[in-house]
Amino acid sequence: MSQAVKPLKTQDFETEVLNNSKPVLLDFWAPWCGPCRMAKPILEQAAATFGDTVEVRTVNVDEEPALARAFGVQSIPTMVLMKDGKPIDAWVGVQPYDALVKRVESKAGLPPRVLRLN
Numbered sequence: 001m002s003q004a005v006k007p008l009k010t011q012d013f014e015t016e017v018l019n020n021s022k023p024v025l026l027d028f029w030a031p032w033c034g035p036c037r038m039a040k041p042i043l044e045q046a047a048a049t050f051g052d053t054v055e056v057r058t059v060n061v062d063e064e065p066a067l068a069r070a071f072g073v074q075s076i077p078t079m080v081l082m083k084d085g086k087p088i089d090a091w092v093g094v095q096p097y098d099a100l101v102k103r104v105e106s107k108a109g110l111p112p113r114v115l116r117l118n
Helices: 010-018 034-050 065-070 097-108
Strands: 024-029 055-060 078-083 086-092
Touching: 010 024, 010 055, 010 065, 024 034, 034 055, 034 097, 078 097, 086 097
Parallel strands: 024 055
Antiparallel strands: 024 078, 078 086
């Protein structure tokens, strides 16, 4: 089953991220950010690839500044990979689809899958 990229609100952070049994990839972004808009289709494709194994959530830094501050976000897009309620990897900037999927799978301890290059 494919997973959609969903926005994350501060009030849902504990339930959707900290208490989630699956790894969660957080995308800190803003609508006015060009690279953030470039990352959107890559994240959507990655979410479809991950299916139910990894949750992908977006955090609009203009609407959720407390979350951005909590993660020390200074540049966007910033990606933070969470597992067992803790950040296990973070990076700034847009990554190509295959590099993003490989990085998340490797850091989250997931078995690698055959990538669908579209």
